Amino acid sequence: MRRPLGLLAALGAGYAFLYLPILLLIVFSFNESRLVSVWTGFSTRWYGELLRNARVLDAAWLSLAVAAVSATIAVVIGGLSGFVLARYGRFSFRWLFAALLAVPLVMPEVVTGLSLLLTFVSIDRVVGLERGFGTLVVAHATLSLAFVAVIVQARMSGLDPAMEEAAYDLGARPAKVFFTVTVPMLAPALAAGWLLAFTLSLDDLVVASFVTGPGATTLPMVIFSSVRLGLSPQVNALAAILVIVVTCLAVLAAWVNRQRSAFDPS
Amino acid sequence: MKPGRTDRFHVAAIAVPALWLGLFVLVPFAIVAVISLARGADAQPPFALALSWESYRLLLEDILYAEAYGNALRVAATSSVIALLVGYPMAYAISIAPARWRGVLLMLVILPFWTSFLVRIYAWMALLRPTGLINAALQSLGLVDEPLALINNQFAVHLGIVYGYLPFMVLPLYASLEKIDRALPEAAADLGAGPWRVFWTVTLPLSLPGVLAGLLLVFVPAVGEFVIPELLGGPDTPMIGRVLWTEFFSNRDWPVAAALSVSLCLLLVVPVGVLQHMLASRKQGRGAP
Numbered sequence: 031m032r033r034p035l036g037l038l039a040a041l042g043a044g045y046a047f048l049y050l051p052i053l054l055l056i057v058f059s060f061n062e063s064r065l066v067s068v069w070t071g072f073s074t075r076w077y078g079e080l081l082r083n084a085r086v087l088d089a090a091w092l093s094l095a096v097a098a099v100s101a102t103i104a105v106v107i108g109g110l111s112g113f114v115l116a117r118y119g120r121f122s123f124r125w126l127f128a129a130l131l132a133v134p135l136v137m138p139e140v141v142t143g144l145s146l147l148l149t150f151v152s153i154d155r156v157v158g159l160e161r162g163f164g165t166l167v168v169a170h171a172t173l174s175l176a177f178v179a180v181i182v183q184a185r186m187s188g189l190d191p192a193m194e195e196a197a198y199d200l201g202a203r204p205a206k207v208f209f210t211v212t213v214p215m216l217a218p219a220l221a222a223g224w225l226l227a228f229t230l231s232l233d234d235l236v237v238a239s240f241v242t243g244p245g246a247t248t249l250p251m252v253i254f255s256s257v258r259l260g261l262s263p264q265v266n267a268l269a270a271i272l273v274i275v276v277t278c279l280a281v282l283a284a285w286v287n288r289q290r291s292a293f294d295p296s
Numbered sequence: 297m298k299p300g301r302t303d304r305f306h307v308a309a310i311a312v313p314a315l316w317l318g319l320f321v322l323v324p325f326a327i328v329a330v331i332s333l334a335r336g337a338d339a340q341p342p343f344a345l346a347l348s349w350e351s352y353r354l355l356l357e358d359i360l361y362a363e364a365y366g367n368a369l370r371v372a373a374t375s376s377v378i379a380l381l382v383g384y385p386m387a388y389a390i391s392i393a394p395a396r397w398r399g400v401l402l403m404l405v406i407l408p409f410w411t412s413f414l415v416r417i418y419a420w421m422a423l424l425r426p427t428g429l430i431n432a433a434l435q436s437l438g439l440v441d442e443p444l445a446l447i448n449n450q451f452a453v454h455l456g457i458v459y460g461y462l463p464f465m466v467l468p469l470y471a472s473l474e475k476i477d478r479a480l481p482e483a484a485a486d487l488g489a490g491p492w493r494v495f496w497t498v499t500l501p502l503s504l505p506g507v508l509a510g511l512l513l514v515f516v517p518a519v520g521e522f523v524i525p526e527l528l529g530g531p532d533t534p535m536i537g538r539v540l541w542t543e544f545f546s547n548r549d550w551p552v553a554a555a556l557s558v559s560l561c562l563l564l565v566v567p568v569g570v571l572q573h574m575l576a577s578r579k580q581g582r583g584a585p
Contacts, residue, residue: 034491037392040385041401047382048408048462051419054429058422068432111313121310130317136568138520140537141557144544145324148331148554151341172320175313205305226410233412236522240544250414257418257527266422273415280410284403 052273059270064263076267086252086268093232093249096163100170101227105220107171108178108227113212115179116186117194135176142173143240150241161243169241170231177230178223181287185219189294214293222287229279232272332554343550351555361539361556365563368535371450371525372518375457376511379465382458383510387469388499391476402470409463417456417527424452424528448530456524457514464513472506473499505574512571520560536560 062073080086111131115124134142146169153159193215197207213220235250242248249272256265332351337344355361390401408416423429426443434440446452476499484494518524522537529535536556544553 037385037389041389044382044386044462044466045404047459048405051423051459052408052411052416055415055419055422058429065427107313107316110309111317114310114313118306118310123314127310127314127317130321131313132572133321136516136564136571138517138522138537138560138564140520140522140540141328141560144540144553144557145328146320148327148550149320149324152327168320172316175316203305204303208305208309229410233414235414250412253414253418257421265418269412269415269418273412276410276412276415277407280407283410 055266056270056274059263059266061263061266076263077271080264080267080271083264085247086249086264089247089249089252092163092166092246096166096170096238096248097228097231100167100174100231101224103167103171104175104178104227105224108175108223109182109216109220111175112179112182112186113208113216116183117191131176131179133176134173139234139236140240143169143237146172146237147240161241162246165241165243166238166246166248169237170234171227173234173237174227174230177226178220181219181223181226182216185216185287189215211293215291217291217293218286218289222283225279225283225286229276229283232279233276328554328557332551332558334551334554336549336551341550342548348551351549351551352559354552355555355559360534364534364536364539365559367533368519368521368537369563371453371457371533371535372515372521375454375461375518376465376514378454379458379462379514380469380507380511383462383465383469384507387466387473387506390466390470391473398474402467405463405466413460414523416460417523420452420456420459421447421527424455447528450529450533452528452530453525453533453535456528457518457521460521460524461514461517464517465510468509468513469503469506472503472509476502509571509574512567512574516564516567516571519564536563 058069059076060072060074061069062075063070111127114121115128115131118124121127146165150159150161150165150168154161159165189212194207194211197211198204202210233250234248235254238248239251239254242251249268253265253269253272256262330345331343333347333349334343335346335348335350336342386405390398390405393401421428424447425431426445426447428446430446431440431443435443480502481494481498484498485491489497519535520537521535522541525533525535525538526541529538537560540553540556540560543549543556
């Protein structure tokens with residue numbers, strides 16, 4: 031087949047369009063100059079200042095903690111959801127279950143954020159609820175559990191149900207079958223789901239801004255509020271770190287998801 | 297034998313996610329609807345429950361909101377079409393690449409989606425500013441005397457949306473193009489059609505399901521977008537997501553913000569429904585060729 035040069039050029043230009051802005055951002059985060067667009071020499075000085083910036087460090091710890099806890103909840107609930115949709119066939123209100131699961135995928139972030147905040151405020155009126163770490167965790171878990179469910183459901187459909195059925199035939203209770211047969215076979219999908227949920231949480235600005243309380247500022251919120259005051263080399267360095275960490279985790283997730291569990295004979 | 301549905305584990309496996317989804321997806325919907333009917337009040341939280349259509353009337357009467365809706369729909373629609381023009385050649389080139397390269401080429405398109413969205417938009421700010429890299433390069437080459445106005449306008453918002461959502465366009469296009477039986481365009485070529493004629497009369501029509509899915513996948517998130525118009529747009533680029541944010545954070549008008557949410561969801565019901573229908577029929581193998 032003839033390989034049209036025009037198409038190859040379009041493909042190359044497309045990749046340049048997708049990657050050049052990020053690469054330039056990373057390169058210029060090592061720029062010595064305070065002026066963001068004039069290269070004066072290599073320096074790690076902005077990274078050093080970043081590490082001495084207490085506000086940034088606090089936000090980083092909060093973001094990492096929220097991401098870790100919310101990803102864990104998302105794996106449990108999203109994993110169960112994917113399992114239920116793949117194995118339970120028809121049950122009453124299955125359509126509602128599937129629809130509610132898909133809602134956070136298509137809903138604008140501002141709507142998700144506002145609706146969760148209004149819910150937390152309503153809960154607060156009844157039982158008292160401090161907004162901050164807890165509300166961030168619940169919001170991010172809700173946001174990312176759909177992604178985990180999609181990954182788990184896809185993996186389930188590739189697994190041979192004979193393994194689980196054999197365990198049932200040998201007399202194991204459903205809970206035991208789930209934890210000793212299904213979960214080990216799903217391990218790569220669950221790990222990939224956790225990593226993706228972690229990156230989603232780490233990167234979220236909009237939903238976090240709505241549901242957080244006084245004193246709980248995440249990394250994207252720090253970037254956003256500094257950007258409004260104008261670009262600064264420190265924010266460049268912070269943005270570069272965030273993009274590198276998130277990209278590495280996403281690549282790791284894709285790699286893990288392609289692995290076959292040692293417990294999966296199919 | 298597989299035990300019945302009454303087993304405690306089976307009940308829990310459905311009940312735990314169902315409870316979570318009910319409490320944090322379904323109930324929030326209802327609460328937004330209720331608060332959109334509330335009246336603003338000088339209280340903490342700033343509303344008083346009521347049954348009032350005041351917020352919706354305001355949305356209909358104040359021209360600001362109509363402009364935000366119109367602009368959001370217009371910007372989302374044009375950006376989707378531009379993304380199609382940029383994404384189609386990419387998807388097509390990947391689909392005719394040697395099979396062993398396709399996976400890597402496709403992965404390179406998807407990866408940016410999993411890269412920090414905020415930082416990707418932030419990166420464009422550094423490029424587009426009057427003192428940014430693009431203007432600096434143009435000026436040092438002597439192509440322009442004055443810095444071009446590249447940011448805080450409609451142009452930058454379109455650019456940001458195309459950049460941010462290009463992966464959503466390329467993926468369904470590739471899925472459609474890859475499924476096309478190679479014999480069909482080859483037969484057209486054998487019968488004497490030139491490359492362009494083969495494309496317009498065979499390849500493009502066969503890839504239309506991918507075109508529609510791609511347009512919707514870019515359009516839907518773009519309509520409610522906040523980060524892009526806020527960071528790259530200017531005062532002349534109101535969009536619903538941005539107006540909602542302002543109503544909530546600056547004006548502290550929660551009922552109007554809630555009414556905006558409800559109307560934004562209603563606006564997206566049709567495109568999301570079409571998309572869902574397409575994905576469902578593709579799963580059953582009767583949608584795309």
